[in-house]
Amino acid sequence: MMGRPIFSGVSSAGSKEQADTKELIQQYEKEIYDLKQLLDISSTLCSSLDLSALMESILYVFMCQMHVLGAGIFILNALEADAFELGTNYTGLEPDRDIVYTIPADSPLIRILTKENTVFTLDDLKEQMPPAGNLSVLSTLEPSLVVPLLLKNHLNGILLLGERIDLGESREYSQYEKDQILKLALFAAVAINNAALVERSSTDMMTHLKHKYFFFDRLSDELDLAVAQNLPLAVIMFDVDFFKSVNDNYGHAFGDYVLTSIAGIIMANIRGKDLASRYGGEEFTVMLYNTGKENAMQVAERIRRKAETYDFHFEGRHVHITISGGIAVFSKKGNPTASSRELVDQADQGLYMAKHNGRNRIVYAHPDLVSKWKEL
Numbered sequence: 326m327m328g329r330p331i332f333s334g335v336s337s338a339g340s341k342e343q344a345d346t347k348e349l350i351q352q353y354e355k356e357i358y359d360l361k362q363l364l365d366i367s368s369t370l371c372s373s374l375d376l377s378a379l380m381e382s383i384l385y386v387f388m389c390q391m392h393v394l395g396a397g398i399f400i401l402n403a404l405e406a407d408a409f410e411l412g413t414n415y416t417g418l419e420p421d422r423d424i425v426y427t428i429p430a431d432s433p434l435i436r437i438l439t440k441e442n443t444v445f446t447l448d449d450l451k452e453q454m455p456p457a458g459n460l461s462v463l464s465t466l467e468p469s470l471v472v473p474l475l476l477k478n479h480l481n482g483i484l485l486l487g488e489r490i491d492l493g494e495s496r497e498y499s500q501y502e503k504d505q506i507l508k509l510a511l512f513a514a515v516a517i518n519n520a521a522l523v524e525r526s527s528t529d530m531m532t533h534l535k536h537k538y539f540f541f542d543r544l545s546d547e548l549d550l551a552v553a554q555n556l557p558l559a560v561i562m563f564d565v566d567f568f569k570s571v572n573d574n575y576g577h578a579f580g581d582y583v584l585t586s587i588a589g590i591i592m593a594n595i596r597g598k599d600l601a602s603r604y605g606g607e608e609f610t611v612m613l614y615n616t617g618k619e620n621a622m623q624v625a626e627r628i629r630r631k632a633e634t635y636d637f638h639f640e641g642r643h644v645h646i647t648i649s650g651g652i653a654v655f656s657k658k659g660n661p662t663a664s665s666r667e668l669v670d671q672a673d674q675g676l677y678m679a680k681h682n683g684r685n686r687i688v689y690a691h692p693d694l695v696s697k698w699k700e701l
Contacts (some may be wrong), residue, residue, distance in 0.1 A: 376400075376520045377597075380414040383513045387486060388417070390509065391502065395487030397466060399428055400517060401480070404525065404533060406430065409483055417487050421465045428483070433458045438473040439480045444503050445471040470498060472506055476514040481521070484510065529603040531581060532588035537610065540602035544612050544665040551615075551655055552663055558655040559613040559621035562672040563591070563628070566647045566684045568607040575642060580607075582639045583646055590631045594624060610669065618654045618689060625650045625687045633685065647685035651675020660692045 384396045395417020399409035411426035420426055428434060437453050438445070447464055450471060454460060463471060469489055474482035486506075489496040498506070527539035535543075544560070551558040565571070565587060572580040584607060591601045591609060600612045613621050629648055637644045653671030655662060662668055675690030682688070 376517075376524050379516055379520050381416075383484075383516070384414070384416050386513075387484065387506075387509065391486055391498075391506065392490040393417075393469065393486045393488060394490060397468075397485045397487075398474075399426070399483040399485075401430065401482070401521070404528060404530065409435070409480075415466075415485075418466050418485070424462060424465055426462055428462055434460070434463075435480060438471070438483060439475065439478065442473070442475055442507060444498070444506055445473075447471070469496070470506070472510050474510050474514040474517060476511070476518050479518075481514045481517045484513070532585055532603050534588050534592070534609065535600060535602040537602055537604045540600060540604070540610055540612065541665055541669070543600050544668070547612060547614060548655060548663065548665050548668065552657070555657050556615045557617040558668075559616040559618070559624075560653050560668050560672045561611040561613070561621065561625045561628075561650050561687075562604065562669065562676045563587070563609040563611070563625075563648050563650045564676055564680070565607040566649055566680075571644070571646070575639075575644065579639050579642065579644070583637055583644075586635065586637060587632060587646075587648060590635065591628055594628050594631065610672070616654075617656070618652070621652050621654055622687060622689060625652055629685070629687055649676060649679040649684045650687040651677065651679055652687060652689045654689075662692075 380398055380400070383398060387393070387396050395415070397411055397415030397418045399411050400414060401409050407430050409428040409430065411420065433455050434450070437450060447460065447468065450460055450463070463485065466485055466487075468485035468487060470486040472484040472486065473480055474484055527536055528534070529536055547558055550556070565583060568580065568583070571583060584603075587609065588601070588603065591611060595601060595611060595613065598614045602610045604610045611624075613624060616624070629650060632646060632648045635646070637646050651672045652675050653668050654660060655668055660671075662671075671690045671692065675688040678690070679686045679688040
């Protein structure tokens with residue numbers, strides 16, 4: 326009887342040691358699992374160079390990993406770099422329609438977020454903001470956490486995490502979760518930086534349209550997809566009529582204004598999945614995803630009419646400007662070309678015919694008609 330407490334004590338100590346060991350193993354297993362997830366996420370994010378697709382990926386990664394109902398990202402305007410903008414980079418949040426969701430790059434908030442690599446609650450930011458500072462742009466979105474996306478002390482974005490899902494645990498972020506968030510934030514910052522570099526290098530700084538080389542790269546990918554899925558794909562080539570005379574008579578500043586205005590008209594009349602480029606000089610190309618001849622003609626005609634009726638008003642001058650266009654459409658039956666270059670050349674032939682026949686018009690480049698035209 327005297328020995329029973331001794332053995333009981335040894336057994337109790339052994340059970341505690343086993344429990345501690347089991348808990349430690351579970352902790353290490355979780356950390357290894359989380360590290361593997363981080364590697365997978367890093368690979369996924371850093372392989373995407375399309376900024377809009379990347380934003381969507383980042384949002385869903387953080388929502389899934391941190392169990393939040395919504396998220397949003399303010400990113401630096403890739404071309405002007407003067408403000409962080411929310412734009413459409415959010416899901417599950419409810420922006421106020423009366424508020425413009427931009428944060429100037431020289432705002433006190435930006436200085437606070439850049440100062441140290443940590444996460445913030447709104448209360449944390451309120452404590453550090455100067456008296457004249459304003460957090461309404463963030464507070465109306467009701468974030469549970471504000472995360473700077475920092476890369477080498479440079480702020481590439483501001484991530485907002487929405488309300489946390491109730492999983493029967495505390496909705497407060499543990500230190501371990503905050504550390505995980507900062508690791509994910511670094512991957513996101515690297516990915517955004519890479520995508521922004523591609524965005525700037527592939528974009529014409531004056532018109533903000535893509536360069537022709539980027540256009541051909543995307544067109545080749547979309548043409549492969551159109552061939553595989555038996556979808557139509559349209560290309561439009563536009564040219565400003567008598568543009569040399571515009572430059573000669575009104576100056577190059579007015580000519581630049583005309584090109585910028587035409588680019589704006591084009592962008593306002595195509596969809597987000599379509600693509601426009603400044604092909605060179607006063608020429609523009611447009612790729613219309615999953616679009617046949619009739620719809621492509623409607624889009625091109627709408628753009629032509631908008632240009633024809635647009636008030637080109639610059640430094641007291643009102644000038645009438647028109648554009649011409651040529652259209653080519655890939656289809657497996659009617660025009661089964663698998664070459665992006667050939668498709669653009671067809672559209673160019675359509676443009677040439679429009680110019681030859683009086684300008685200010687759109688011509689569909691039927692493959693047979695193009696062949697006969699080339700023989701003339």
